[in-house]
Amino acid sequence: MKKIIFIAALFCFQILNTKAQQSFKPADLSVMWQLLGNDHLGKAQFLASFTLFNKGKTEIDLKDFKLYFSYPRVINSVISSNAKFENLSGEFCRIVFDGNAKSLKSGEKVIVEYIANGKSKNYTDAPSGLYIVFNKQPDQGYPIVNFERDYLLDKEVAQLKLAPAKVYEENKQIADLPMENLVPILPSPNEYKAKTGNFILYKNTTLNFASEFESEANLFNEELSKLLGVKLTSSKAENSIILKKIEGLVDEAYELSVKENRIVISSSSKNGAFYAIQSLKMMMPPNSWAKKQVEIQIPCAEVKDAPRFGYRSFMLDVARNFQTKEQILKVLDLLALYKINTLHFHLNDDEGWRLEIPGLPELTTVGATRAHTLNDQNYLHPSYGSGALPNTFPGSGFYSKADFIEILKYAKARHIKVIPELETPGHARAAIKAMDARYEKYKNTDLISAKQYLLRDTLDQSVYKSVQGFKDNVMNIAMPSTYTFIEKVVDEVREMYILADAPLQTIHIGGDEVPEGVWQKSPAIATFMQKENIKNYNDLWYEHLSKVNEILKKKNLYLSGWEEVAMRKTSLDGTTKYLANPDFTTQNFHAYVWNNVWGWGQEDLAYRLANAGYKVVLSAVTNFYFDLAYEQDADEPGLYWGSFVDVDKPFYFIPLDYYKSAKEDVQGKPVDQKIFEHKERLTDYGASNIVGIQCQIWSEKISGAEQLEYMLLPKLLGFAERAWAKNPNWAIEKDSKIANVNYLKDWTWFVNVLGKREFTRLNHYASGFNYRIPTVGVNIEEGKVHANVQFPGLIIKYTQNGSEPTLKSKTYTSPITQGGSIKFKAFNSVGRGGRTISIH
Template sequence: MKSLIIYLLCLQSLTGIAQTFNTDKIKVKWNLKENNYGGSSSFMADFVIINEGKNSFPIQASELYFSYPRKVTEVLSKNATFNNLGGEFCSIQFAENLGLLAPKDSIKVTYLALGKSMNLTDAPSGLYWVNKKSNQSFPVANFIKNYLPNKEKSVLKLSPAKVYAKNKDISLIPAQQLQPILPTPVFYKPASGQFQLTTATVLKFDSSFTNEANEFNAELLQLLGKKLSVNNKVVQSVIHLKKVTGLATEAYQIIVNKDEIVISASFPAGIFYGLQSLKMMMPANSWAKKQKSIAIPCANVNDEPRFGYRSFMLDVARNFQTKQQIFKILDLLALYKINTFHFHFSDDEGWRLEIPGLPELTEIGAKRGHTLDDSDQIHPSYGSGAENNFPGTGFYSKADFIEILKYAKTRHIKVIPEVETPGHARAAIKAMDARYRRFMKLNKPEEAKRYLLTDTLDQSIYTSVQDFNDNVMNIALPSTYTFIEKVVDEIKQMYVDADAPLETIHLGGDEVPQGVWQKSPAIKQFMLNENIKHYDDLWYKYLAKANEILKAKNLYLSGWEEVAMRKTKLDGKPLYIANPDFSIQNFHAYVWNNVWGWGQEDLAYRLANAGYKVILAPVTNFYFDLAYEKDADEPGLYWGSYLDVDKPFYYNPFDHYKTAKEDPLGNPIDTLIFKNKERLTDYGISNIVGLQAQIWSEKIRGPQQLEYMLLPKLLGFAERTWAQTPNWITENNPEKADESYHKDWNAFVNILGQRELKRLDHYAGGFNYRIPTAGATIENGKVLANLQLPGFSIKYTINGTEPNMNSKTYTSPIPSKGIIKLKVFNTNGRSGRTVEVENP
């Protein structure tokens, strides 16, 4: 009886707390107070918790959880404790003496953190409360971010005058003078007249081009409301897909006459790309509604790509994207002739592909929510919060993946799957830990250990770049290789089921931290058995074993740059060199690290010169998750560069020193950093496989943000990877090269603004591409404005209101005094951010 009374009293106490634990009226404000605090390399910020309700809130019985990309070093207010729980997962525990937070009262938690906080992406995200008594979680209902303190506006806001200066050489080109195909073809010659595409047009094709013809006809159904009849005998209005000999795999020719269009190719890929070019020759608004007739200008076109490997990588592990969004991205890639989709579906924060026989990979590894032990799900990351919601949670079933592979194949896109090993593997590790526990409970220890990725006795201490201490597979365990082989076998079978090509699997291989494995009994025994003297040499043993797994299945190994590098020392200092062990093993190394000023600017060239097959994936020009510009209101990371559409456009693959313009902070680059850097040899050039752009999704939540970061950057990348070497790259006279570049750049942005982005307003359902901010400056007492994309318009107000489509259109300098607000609009009425200029 006594025990029952105590239980009931505890239950009553718990119920009383639960009744007062109402977070609906608890507002949380986050304020960036000051960068470079006290002249240090830290910043000061605070959380303010405000009780706007009528009842007291038990702050001492609560914890605040959130994602945060900065490391807190000190709580100045001494009223709370910060905890880093792995990756960006953090919590605040409040001092017990705080008691209850009375109505209308507030608490301020002030702290210091390392580095700087420069834009909205640096703010905390995914906030939720947890009741310490019940362990229930509650999302923060009202969160306000002040990431732009008044005293730092001049530092954290991009000056409209700087944008104006950047746009000063851009001018409007008459639409009829713009060649209509992007990427730029090898040869384009306009002719007089037009071909009228209607439902009466006949589609004629060689039988080897049946798939391409059917795909094109399906799209014409959307455009015209009816498919074309096929292979009928007619004398006019024909689109003929003609098979010829002698052209390269992806090469094509187009002849458009008034009565006939002939697209010639030797291979289906060439016909497919010819059809993409033909679609571009259609008016940009052709996809806006059903058309009765589509006018296509008469012309002759000869074309083929500069690089055979043109790739885009999408990370769906950090934040998920739906199958339908993947289809949409594949449609976009196909239109701009990008032929490879690098599918990054596994990482520390998520495993997104169903693997038959290993259900925990998606039951545990694909689900994120509040947890402190990862036993039934992975803890929140990147703002995913306490609930199991998209985009933190999600995966592709086997059927989904096969459907994606078929969809890609139809569009001549190869899909390269990436299985992150041995680092960046936390989601897989936690999933296999759960599998281990499941079979141990069933008293099946051998089965429990079959796919285990960790040494249960390992006491190694390490911290990864992303601040994890439990994200690396143990490469001494046979079960690790059993796991890799199982995953590879299941993925390969999906490709067989989809009848899709598979030549390689990307095994990651990046960012394995120092200290890993050094206190693992399994590693110790492995080193004795294999006569391995140094911990660094474990890496090469792992690569050799992984390579053998893939080679046995007729696949070659792809990985990030570390798979081609060896650790050594020079004058007692650590040094990375090209690893001679695997240079003839057909390893494909994806090289991202060329950040200007970090010392590895020549890494890709050194590896290619040493014999490795290299895919150029430079952070400075092809990391599309980086912010467009240096502005606190512009989303995106910025650790490696600021990255607008011009960066991929002007990249020079074979001599990227020559076209480097800005350092990571957006300042003019000091070219002395390239002194004594290795140049790419002719032999090295033969080892450059191609180019790859990528989007890492740490800060990308949902399709709208993905499309914003992707476009229009992808179009600059498409131009550089397909179009032939431009004159400004080969021209040795700096003045002539600069003149040639500005001419090409002006034509490119005119094509984007007047045509391609208008097409993308409707193509594949329409894309949320970024609309740039207006440039503005003051001269002779008047406000002058310009924009990056001719064909868009600038609207402005002089009365303090936000510009809209009904506001005045900028056509000439503005004489008005005071605050002038300007905003760029596309033809559909969607806009970019507002900028302000004060005319004194």
């Protein structure tokens, strides 16, 4: 009894002591971030500020706490006195007030101005995840619940807002096509011949299939049961769907015949049968998934189809910010529908490790959790706005072994291969800190176990900084324990694939962005270099690749990685150059090449590596990085360092001659074609090494499922078309005028299909997706306001009294007389709207 009383008393004391230590309530502190101006003092820098405001009744002593936040920008100087900015690691930052900082009485504020590199163009650039830590409670963070971000100057807003007239001009050439004239299958099939009549799918329709296609037929039947309320049975009734095995078609190819009394799917492979079913689903009315149907009419047609690329992939980063298992399953449904056959799963990075590995629990207890910490012993420090509190989505989270096996089974049933990415040796901070925690746990009781999986040399004094600002994120490749760790993870991952009966042919090892200076003051590296007679620090990289390659080859796996795995660093006239590394051209390395940014000098890198013999996956940042903003606008989320990427960018990409499809540079301006004059072109041999194409979403600024879907859709549909459909005639046409006419014809079909069919389907398919609805294009001509939208089928609503447009507002059908404030917004068929455009 005394013990219970003592514990209760101690608890009350701690509460009272905490209150005594806090001089004010954190909720009383309000913070606003403001952009004050780009091109500050005529330089490539911007001026911005934090305003701290006391909205409570208790005085706030600025010396009592530190303000922490995530911020990706490099701050050069703090103009305000009595405040200091500190970058702690990556984008983990804080502001500290010195002893001369004044206290804020109720209603008072203090402004901290600073100068940072580059430009700030949209709200994605703003600081995030703000919290304070009281000096007397250094281990406890308190979120700032009152945080706003704004652009202070009207002229700055005008410069950073999208010009609606530009959007209008881009949309003006798009014709509104009758729905019955649209080929209803996306990606577009090689051959589609419309016939008269319809097949009526209803509860008495029968489903018959060759034994080889049983799993595909059963999966289709499960979906039909949700649409019709019953599963189809097998019999020889007239109204039937038949899956037939034939010989002679390439893998994934199919033939689909829809007649009034019978649908016949013919394929030589299970893959082909599956994709024929996806095409058949496309031919159903797009609102078929909205509710249970009595009958579904499918237009009669003859279809012959096969993919252009055998590798059609989407990479999803869940390391920076996490996505739930349920969301991954939903994404797999989406990929399958549009015939994308690979999920490249980015499972670990500096900011998170997302997969349970039996025997290494620290990878998830430490590496999958972000919260306030200055030592990373129990979890990782905040990143990307994850804030102070542990176990908070999306900063924290991981997939258990059972979760991952479920994902693999789900993917396999939908003919999707999952390629796991396990970053080495760079981008490995989460793994390094997790294995440090393991070392600390065992070092005093079992030093052998403590060192078994250690990923860093504890005596290393090397100084480096990664592209993302980390100083401790690279594995030490001289230590045997590094390879013990890699092999342990590979073995456990392989075991999960075996248990899921899922295919595993490769592991993507990352291999990118190892910074200068790494390893140069490591005793373990020095000893290793002496033993192996290695003279150059750059050559350590190739030793690492060789060792990891041997680990994978022993397990019948080939090595995949970002472009650096295929490159050799050298110098010419004192300048660093990267060449195709001849060491590994015969090792079946698959290089995923992202760096083609127009004007950066590496536009031909993918072609150089393919011509040299490497298997190349085109992953071009200019067209396939879907985390980049759709357009240049202060209100449009997303990054923009490599390009702006709307749905047209992946659609008009020409994989085997992408110089020809280079239209806009990083700033959204026309590309100077002179940059390609001396670039290497793709040879016929090189073209044989282009194994496929991949789109990517990096998740630094993805805060949940809705934002993931917003950035992914409809961009993914443009990618799907380019990955599957045959090479379009406008891609090979040498006459630019003819090519442009042909392109506009295809583009018009595509946007009409999206606006009139696919958006309706995506409103309900797999419980519905939060695809982006574009902004309305607006132009003023002779006192009349003209409006249009990128996707015919969307509805334009407007108001003329300054109020926000709703479904009840006027529908735009013809030009409006200019006058006062006019607001426009596009809506889809279920009443969800895009961003509002205002005209004054």
